[in-house]
Amino acid sequence: MAARVMQEKCTGCGACADVCPVEAITVEGVAKINEEECIECGACVDECPNGALSLD
Ligand code: SF4
Numbered sequence: 001m002a003a004r005v006m007q008e009k010c011t012g013c014g015a016c017a018d019v020c021p022v023e024a025i026t027v028e029g030v031a032k033i034n035e036e037e038c039i040e041c042g043a044c045v046d047e048c049p050n051g052a053l054s055l056d
Pocket of ligand 1: 002003016019020021024025033039040041042043044045
């Protein structure tokens with residue numbers, strides 16, 4: 001299961017996209033995860049200053 005973005009918490013800062021090792025995140029207003037590219041590393045979940053990403 002790929003990381004998920006809680007859109008109501010995302011400010012579109014791009015911190016997640018900067019740390020994603022496989023460039024699976026693009027920011028278009030809010031972050032969007034490419035579910036086929038995500039390797040579930042959790043880096044974006046740890047990096048997000050707003051707690052907007054989860055991996056459960
Ligand atoms: Fe990228 Fe890892 Fe987040 Fe998946 S869990 S979107 S691979 S940083």
